[in-house]
Each structure stands twice: as structure tokens, then as C-alpha cells.
Amino acid sequence: MDNNNIDFKDLWNKQTINKPNIEDLLLRLKQFKKASLRSLWKTNILLAATTTFMIFIWYYCQPEFISTKIGIILGILAMAMYVGVYNGLLSTYKNIDSTQTNQEYLQQLIIIRKKEQYMQSRILSWYFILLLVGICLYMYEYASRMTVFYALITYGITLLWIAINWFYFRPKQIKKQQLKINSLIEKFEEVNNQLQS
Template sequence: MNNDNNIDFRDLWKKQSISQPDMKDLLLRVSKFKKAALRSLWIMNVLLFATSAFIIFVWMYYQPQLISTKIGIIFTILAMAIYMFVYNKLLANYKDIDSTQSNQEYLQKLILIKKKQQFLQTKMMSFYFIALTVGICLYMYEYASRMSTLGAGLTYGITLLWMLFNWFYIRPKQIKKQQNKINGLIEKFEEVKDQFEL
């Protein structure tokens, strides 16, 4: 009777096997997350590099006269370069995720990526949008000054509306999508970790 009261439930819990399909599914989700994140990073690099090259081509080909236009071009390219420099720091974190890691290592990597994504989505994205807006407005001034008041107003109005639409609608949706993906993975790894600790 005394022996029945000394059952070590903790030891029994540790000996139970976690269902393999769940772990395989989780590792598959991590692999998909990594591939999607790397693909997104490379696409962003290509797009921003191509945009910068196009802006430099426009600068060289059309030879703007006003200093405001040149400052606007520099602001725009600088905003993209700084954003991409910080964004590319995530590349090493994504590449560090591999199938040989323990659950705890996966969890730590995902939490680190989440923190870096939050920095990108808040401070860096704010800097990027402000610098981009200032750069585009300065760039457009030379050409808008040659237009009628109505034309210049429409040009600035449409451009600023597009930027506001991006800031208040597209950006929050992308942030929520990214956060949902990484939060889902973190929750699953925490569940697995909790199972081992009980």
C-alpha cells in the first residue's frame, strides 16, 4: 500500500513520448516559416535595390535643377538603405534555425526573431516612412512647382493618401500576419517545453 503512494508522476510524465506527428508538423511549420521569411527578405532586397537604381537613373537622366530634389532623392535612398541594413540583420537569425536544434533552442531563436521583428515593425518602420515621405515630398517639389495649383495639390494629395493607406491599412495587416505566424510557433514550442518540465 505504501509503495502505491510513492509513484513518481513526474518521472512517468517524462517517460511518455510526445506524439511524433505533432513534432514533425511543428518542425515542418518552422521550416516553412524560415523559407517564407528568407524569400520575403530576398524579395524586399531586390525590390528596394531596383527602386534605388531606378531613382538614381532618374536623377542622372533628368538632371534635376533644385537642391530640394537632390536632397529628396538622397533621403529616399538613405531611408531604403538604412531599413534594408537593419532588416538584413534578421538573415543570420533565420539561417541559424536548423533541424538539429533542441526545442529550447528553437524557442530562443523564435523569441529573438520576434523581438527583432517588433523593433523593425515599430521604430525602423516609423523612421522609414517618415524619411520616405520627406524624401518624396522634397523630390516632387521641383516638378509640382511647374504644375498648376490644382495639379500640384492632386499630385501631393494622391501621393500622401497612398502613403497614409500603406501606414494605416497595409502595414498593420502585415504586422499582424507576421506576429500571428511567429506567436503560433512560439506557443507550440512552449507547450512542448512545458510537457517536458512537468
């Protein structure tokens, strides 16, 4: 066989390259944006309803102990802090639109990932700490009217539920969210690398 007659350009053009489907990637990005905005609105509604309920309890039950009032304030403060920072992601999600380039999509996703990491580490930690202290202070007035046995059971169940949320549900949710965003970022990086080469 004569090696001088090999058409390398023709061979190169005939090879099959696994190219990511841009339309599919943009659909995944759109679904991510829609799910993230839905989650944001659900969180806002749920925490607003919880705050309203806590204010109603304060007004209706008229707690006698200052610890109960401080507990309610800490609970409301925790939720307000969390929602305030979480709503900062709203503008970032809304900045993703169909007119952007792949590089702009990638930059927006990286910004979202950084903000989510901040939420998942610092803000969520402070949220749980404030909520834990607030619930414990709030429960003190009512637990003081119980026998020691029932007060310990009440506190034990409450602290167990908070621990389950902290050690099981929180890491699971964080991992799920990180997988979604990291997968999108990897796909957009892959597309950008192919377009540059």
C-alpha cells in the same frame, strides 16, 4: 465496488493526451524560415531596384532644384536603413537548423520576434518618415511647374497612398507576421512544458 483495487497507473496510461506532432511543428518552422528568407530576398531586390531607378532618374533627368536631390538622397537613405536593419535578421533565420533542441528553437524564435518588433515599430516608422519627406521634396520641382490645382491633386494622391500604406497595409502585415511567430512560439512552449513535466 472496492476502491482498493483501482489501478490508477493503468487509468493514467489509458487516457488520451493531445500531444503536438513534433514533425508537423518542425515542418511549420521550416516553412516559416523559408518564407521569411524569401521575403527578405524579395525586399532586398525590390529596394535595390528602386534605388537604382532613383539614381538613374537623378542622372538622366538632371534635377535643377536642391530639394529634388535631397529628396532622392532621403529616399535612398530610407531604403538603405531599412534593408540594413532587415538584413540583420538573415543570420538569425539561418541559425535555425534541424540539429537544435526544442529549447533552442524557442530561443531563436523569441530573438526573431524581438527583432521583428523593433523593425515594425522604430525602423518602419523612420523608413516612412524619411520616405515621406523625400518624396515631398522630390516632387516639389515638378509640382512647381504645374498649376496649383494639379500640384495639390498630385500631392494629395501621393499623401493618400502613403497614408493607406501606413494605416491599412502596414498594421495588417505586422499583425499577420506576429500571428505566425507567436503561433510557433506557443507551440514550442507547449512542447517544452510537456517534456519538462
